[in-house]
Every structure is written in C-alpha cells, then in structure tokens.
Amino acid sequence: MGLTAAPPPDTSEALIAALVLRARQGDGAAFGALIADQYERIYRAAWRWCGNRDDAEDIAQEVCVKIGQGISAFDGRSAFSSWVYRITLNAVRDWQRAGARRGRQASAFAEVSHTESAPEQEASATSRQLWDAVRQLPDKQRDAVLLVYAEELSHAEAATIMGIKEATVSFHVYEARKTLRGLL
Incomplete structure (x- = not known):
C-alpha cells in the first residue's frame, strides 16, 4: 500500500x-x-x-x-x-x-497593424489566420474556443465563466471545429 x-x-x-x-x-x-x-x-x-x-x-x-x-x-x-x-x-x-x-465590419476588428506585435504563440501567419477565423465564429463558439484553447481552461472552467453547462461548452467547441474547417 x-x-x-x-x-x-x-x-x-x-x-x-x-x-x-x-x-x-x-x-x-x-x-x-x-x-x-x-x-x-x-x-x-x-x-x-x-x-x-x-x-x-x-x-x-x-x-x-x-x-x-x-x-x-x-x-x-x-x-x-x-x-x-x-x-x-x-x-x-x-x-x-x-x-x-x-x-x-467584423473583419476590421481582427486586423492587426504592422506596428503591433502579437503574442509569441501567434507570431506566424498561419496562427494569425487561425485566430482571425476564430474571431469570425458565432459568439458562443468563439468564446468557448478562446477560453479552452487560447486560455487553456478546462471545459468546466469555461462553463463557469460562460454561465452554461460543461456539455454545452463541449458542443460549442465541436461546432466551432466544424465551422473552422470550412473557413480555413
């Protein structure tokens, strides 16, 4: 023991x-x-x-x-x-x-001027394109993806922040993945 x-x-x-x-x-x-x-x-x-x-x-x-x-x-x-x-x-x-x-326009919100420096993990053009696409998602999908992947929170923590059930966060992440496949 x-x-x-x-x-x-x-x-x-x-x-x-x-x-x-x-x-x-x-x-x-x-x-x-x-x-x-x-x-x-x-x-x-x-x-x-x-x-x-x-x-x-x-x-x-x-x-x-x-x-x-x-x-x-x-x-x-x-x-x-x-x-x-x-x-x-x-x-x-x-x-x-x-x-x-x-x-x-929503696309104008996602633009980053040449004088701005993005966080290190978003330095590459591919990563920038991904996050630009994430910003175009419907609100709840975008929020779930950003909390879970960008902020590295658990689905339970994201659910608490969003005021929804954990399973609903999982659903929004799943739907976001499907939507992102179409955008990218």
Whole structure:
C-alpha cells in the first residue's frame, strides 16, 4: 500500500484570497497587487478576442475599472480568476456591440497593424489566420474556443465563466471545429 504525501497547499491561491479580502475592505495596495497579478491575463484574453493591441489595452483598462467597482460584491463562490475572465468576456461583448453600433465590419476588428506585435504563440501567419477565423465564429463558439484553447481552461472552467453547462461548452467547441474547417 503506497502512501503518497499530500501535495503542498497552493500558496498562490491563498495569497489571491488574502488580497481579495483586503481589497474588498478598501486596501488600495492589495487591489493594486491583484491587478498586477491579473493584468497580463486580462490583456492577453482581450487581444485574442479583438485582435487589436489598442482595443485590447482599452478593454483591459475597462476591466480593471470594473473589477475595482465590483470587488466588494465578489463573494468567492467561484475562483477570482474565473470572475475576472467573466468580466473580461462581458467587456469584450460590450466593445463588440459598441463597434457594431458604429458600423464597423467584423473583419476590421481582427486586423492587426504592422506596428503591433502579437503574442509569441501567434507570431506566424498561419496562427494569425487561425485566430482571425476564430474571431469570425458565432459568439458562443468563439468564446468557448478562446477560453479552452487560447486560455487553456478546462471545459468546466469555461462553463463557469460562460454561465452554461460543461456539455454545452463541449458542443460549442465541436461546432466551432466544424465551422473552422470550412473557413480555413
């Protein structure tokens, strides 16, 4: 009978929980530390959804403001990172709706100017074409693909963020694969 030691506690989760508690109580330094910890993830997710550095920066800053406004209401029923992804997803959807109202074309959102540098994993032209195609998917398919593949979240984590069942995330990913085969 082989006994194994329990894995060490995840200190990063404990640290985040402590920072969240302090930030909820109005500690500005704790809030700053939370934003510093989450900002790259927020920006990366926004960039993948919109494909434009300037828009991604605007979205990331808007998300930080929304986190500040809502931190006191965060109840801890989900992981803090899931809550942040949810806010990011909603901010991207708000940005897309605002763009549609201004009459922008969806393909214009995915353009990356020559002065922008995409994240390393999207440096190749083939990868850029793939992510451009992903941005053309229907909303729920796009969101599921970006959360599962780009953000490397489990279907369960993506389901929590999207507010749907895990099986529905799997269905959206399956449908997205079929759609992408036709686009590429």
